[in-house]
Amino acid sequence: MNRALLAPLLAVSLLLGGCGYNTLQSQDEQIKAAWAEVLNQYQRRSDLIPNLVATVQGFAKQEKDVFLGVTNARAKVGSIQATPEMVDNPEAFQRFVQAQGELTGALSRLLVVAENYPQLKSDRNFLELQAQLEGTENRITVARQRYVRSVQEYNVTVRSFPTNLTAMLFGFGQKPQFTVEDEKAIARPPKVDFGK
Numbered sequence: 001m002n003r004a005l006l007a008p009l010l011a012v013s014l015l016l017g018g019c020g021y022n023t024l025q026s027q028d029e030q031i032k033a034a035w036a037e038v039l040n041q042y043q044r045r046s047d048l049i050p051n052l053v054a055t056v057q058g059f060a061k062q063e064k065d066v067f068l069g070v071t072n073a074r075a076k077v078g079s080i081q082a083t084p085e086m087v088d089n090p091e092a093f094q095r096f097v098q099a100q101g102e103l104t105g106a107l108s109r110l111l112v113v114a115e116n117y118p119q120l121k122s123d124r125n126f127l128e129l130q131a132q133l134e135g136t137e138n139r140i141t142v143a144r145q146r147y148v149r150s151v152q153e154y155n156v157t158v159r160s161f162p163t164n165l166t167a168m169l170f171g172f173g174q175k176p177q178f179t180v181e182d183e184k185a186i187a188r189p190p191k192v193d194f195g196k
Helices: 003-018 021-059 064-079 084-088 090-115 124-159 163-170 183-187
Strands: none
Touching: 021 064, 021 084, 021 090, 021 124, 021 163, 064 090, 084 090, 124 163
16 A cells, blocks of 8 residues: 555544544444334333233223223334334434333223232233233333433533534434433333232
8 A cells, every 4th residue: 555645544544533433433323222122122012912901801891991092002102113213313202202101001001900800810821921011111121221321421422522523524413312201200110010
């Protein structure tokens, strides 16, 4: 390689390395990976819902409004195209988070209904689904926490000097965070206990 070309290439490499470009790229990929895990866990929960509804329905047929609420909330979540790129679109991100919140509320109402049926609380299939749902809710909480940390690190980098200049130059903007009306609610997984 020509020495005349080597010096400018070395200078450009040092400049890009020192300006935070590689850090921004790495943190952006961390966010996408963390978001993909959040989506994976929400999908796991969504996959459990039909069996859970069917099991509860077998014992509590008269609770049609609750079943309809869960079904509609799940359909709303399913209608949102959730991709890793969603973290670059704050409006789409917020719609997704809101739909997941509605589904969480509908599931909570379903589980409250289940408490009124002692035969259901002792059904083996229901107990297995309950354990799977509880584990999934815990996984969702952990995945969201990892996403929140990744976004926090990235957003600090995007706003810190001199990497903020690199971020502006290459179009790296801040990423959306999870927001909830009740901050304490997101910090703990929902209780899914039926007096085992």
